[in-house]
Amino acid sequence: MAAGQQWVLVEMVQAFYEAPAYHLILEGILILWIVRLLFFSKTYKPHETYKLTEKEKEDLIEEWQPEPLVPPVSKDHPSLNYDVVTGPPSHKIIINGKECTNFASFNFLGLLDSDRVKDKALASLKKYGVGTCGPRGFYGTFDVHLELESRLAKFMRTEEAIIYSYGFATIASAIPAYSKRGDIIFVDEAACFSIQKGLQASRSFIKYFKHNDMEDLERLLKEQELEDQKNPRKARVTRKFIVVEGLYINTADVCPLPELVRLKYKYKVRIFLEESMSFGVLGEHGKGVTEHFGVNIDDIDLISANMENAVASIGGFCCGRSFVIDHQRLSGQGYCFSASLPPMLAAAAIEALSIMEEDPEIFSVLKRRCSQVHQALQGIPGLKLVGVPFSPALHLQLERSSGCRSSDLQLLRSIVDHCLDRHVALTVARYLEKEERFMPPPSIRVVVTVEQTDEDIQKAVSCIREAASIFLR
Amino acid sequence: MNVGTAHSEVNPNTRVMNSRGMWLSYTLSIGLLHLILLSIPFVSVPVVWTLTNMIHNLCMYLLLHTVKGTPFQTPDQGKARLLTHWEQMDYGVQFTASRKFLTVTPIVLYLLTSFYTKYDRVHFVVNTVSLLTVLIPKLPQLHGVRIFGINKY
Numbered sequence A: 001m002a003a004g005q006q007w008v009l010v011e012m013v014q015a016f017y018e019a020p021a022y023h024l025i026l027e028g029i030l031i032l033w034i035v036r037l038l039f040f041s042k043t044y045k046p047h048e049t050y051k052l053t054e055k056e057k058e059d060l061i062e063e064w065q066p067e068p069l070v071p072p073v074s075k076d077h078p079s080l081n082y083d084v085v086t087g088p089p090s091h092k093i094i095i096n097g098k099e100c101t102n103f104a105s106f107n108f109l110g111l112l113d114s115d116r117v118k119d120k121a122l123a124s125l126k127k128y129g130v131g132t133c134g135p136r137g138f139y140g141t142f143d144v145h146l147e148l149e150s151r152l153a154k155f156m157r158t159e160e161a162i163i164y165s166y167g168f169a170t171i172a173s174a175i176p177a178y179s180k181r182g183d184i185i186f187v188d189e190a191a192c193f194s195i196q197k198g199l200q201a202s203r204s205f206i207k208y209f210k211h212n213d214m215e216d217l218e219r220l221l222k223e224q225e226l227e228d229q230k231n232p233r234k235a236r237v238t239r240k241f242i243v244v245e246g247l248y249i250n251t252a253d254v255c256p257l258p259e260l261v262r263l264k265y266k267y268k269v270r271i272f273l274e275e276s277m278s279f280g281v282l283g284e285h286g287k288g289v290t291e292h293f294g295v296n297i298d299d300i301d302l303i304s305a306n307m308e309n310a311v312a313s314i315g316g317f318c319c320g321r322s323f324v325i326d327h328q329r330l331s332g333q334g335y336c337f338s339a340s341l342p343p344m345l346a347a348a349a350i351e352a353l354s355i356m357e358e359d360p361e362i363f364s365v366l367k368r369r370c371s372q373v374h375q376a377l378q379g380i381p382g383l384k385l386v387g388v389p390f391s392p393a394l395h396l397q398l399e400r401s402s403g404c405r406s407s408d409l410q411l412l413r414s415i416v417d418h419c420l421d422r423h424v425a426l427t428v429a430r431y432l433e434k435e436e437r438f439m440p441p442p443s444i445r446v447v448v449t450v451e452q453t454d455e456d457i458q459k460a461v462s463c464i465r466e467a468a469s470i471f472l473r
Numbered sequence B: 001m002n003v004g005t006a007h008s009e010v011n012p013n014t015r016v017m018n019s020r021g022m023w024l025s026y027t028l029s030i031g032l033l034h035l036i037l038l039s040i041p042f043v044s045v046p047v048v049w050t051l052t053n054m055i056h057n058l059c060m061y062l063l064l065h066t067v068k069g070t071p072f073q074t075p076d077q078g079k080a081r082l083l084t085h086w087e088q089m090d091y092g093v094q095f096t097a098s099r100k101f102l103t104v105t106p107i108v109l110y111l112l113t114s115f116y117t118k119y120d121r122v123h124f125v126v127n128t129v130s131l132l133t134v135l136i137p138k139l140p141q142l143h144g145v146r147i148f149g150i151n152k153y
Helices: A002-017 A021-039 A054-063 A115-128 A143-156 A167-178 A193-202 A214-230 A232-237 A257-267 A289-293 A322-331 A343-358 A361-376 A405-421 A454-471 B012-018 B022-038 B045-065 B085-092 B097-116 B121-138
Strands: A092-095 A098-102 A160-164 A184-188 A205-209 A240-245 A270-274 A302-306 A316-320 A383-386 A393-398 A443-447
Touching: A002 B097, A021 B097, A098 A405, A098 A454, A115 A343, A143 A160, A143 A316, A143 A343, A160 A167, A160 A322, A167 A193, A167 A240, A167 A270, A167 A302, A167 A316, A167 A322, A184 A193, A184 A214, A193 A240, A205 A214, A214 A232, A214 A257, A240 A257, A257 A270, A257 A289, A316 A322, A361 A454, A393 A405, A405 A443, A405 A454, A443 A454, B012 B022, B012 B085, B012 B097, B022 B045, B022 B097, B045 B085, B045 B097, B045 B121, B085 B097, B097 B121
Parallel strands: A184 A205, A184 A240, A240 A270, A270 A302
Antiparallel strands: A092 A098, A160 A316, A302 A316, A383 A393, A393 A443
């Protein structure tokens, strides 16, 4: 046996001596390669950043001028002088000690002060306490959350809904959960700040189209289609989305949803609809802009809204098909890594939904009031009204801008102060000047609620007219 | 699977080859493959060695240089979506220990194979081509390079 094995080995060694030269040379090169790898190679990162010479480093250090940690800011900067509200921001709001009629808070359906909602919230407070002390995955899911999710899904007639504990974080978490690097998002220029933060977090390619301009959007989609045809393999792994708002908070008009759905099916993009201002406002039963236009809810891939406006609670929700919404339960950053919605706010939202379901008359009342206010605010000399007649949050912009944003803002602020002195609460629309992508022009935001009476509206309109005639000569 | 939470590693794919026992299991699995191929009757020893070399190199090419991205979602919004496992290893740092190990093993296997096939010409051609498909993508000059756009997206 041993002799047989030895015989094979001798044959092998003999073959080695008779091996062809090219083969042995190749093996020699490979062994040298191994030696080089093991002993003569250093780890380094490719595409290393440009290495600075010592002199360049010294120059840069010389030129650097330290900036103050807190930049100097003038004493009358608006963010340093804010109006203090004592008590709830209901129909009569107490600002700086003065009781005013509220034309500034987004309490469209008057549910903030509703006794039913308050009772349910108090009962929930007594049962659950105040906070949840945990995210949804870590003993923070209560039965009220599940109930609110199923009620919202049933209300919007979608398969599933998911609750976020902070309205701003809703769309800002939803967009990066689906859209990653290399994907393309077509978004309206007038998108609100939370959408912009979501877009920034998604690291995708953002293409802005002019506000409500479907031809511009179609042009962008056509360009993308041409590129896709040139490179079909890339197109197969690129996801495309359109992000629009139902009622835009910055311009108070509505997106052309049927047109968008037609473009969606023509160019194969997905629609994300942000309905913060239109949920509980538009449509016969308050179901939002889809009901307003009669569009099938299954055509919209994701509807996101915050419950901080009409529903008068805190937080936000997304609704859509189960396949879509379930993904956010693990990938929605605001869902997984924030404490869940306090149960009393969830109970308040459930009660608000019940009120909305039981009494769909309030939506037509709101619509009537909106058109009433829209009518009344027309033709104020010096101010132009921006917004559709059924939008509950309208903007009054200066007809002639002075060219400088801060002086425009001061002018508008003086109008607002004048109205405040006469017990009408209005607000100047505020933006983070350095952070917004497309700054909307300065404006006063007038909010319509169902609780305002005809006298309130007339008084407010006359105050604004008076202020405009005084300040806008 | 939301990955960056329990440990702060953004992309665990980068550390797989450095994990405990990975090198040993890799070597043992090559040995196991060889044993299984040796158990096939009527196949001679040189053919078995060439088969081991080829199957090892094929699997290495498919797993390290073809499959892209991660099987889980990473918190960096898909930075590694178009990168192969070799390119993801150690976040793209070249000549780390795992990379050197994975470059040396196919070469050692090739040397053994050429010894056991008695330097036959046909076996030489087959094994050398197979080795080249595995060695060339590992060069640092070919980091992120997709020839003729193959496997780009």
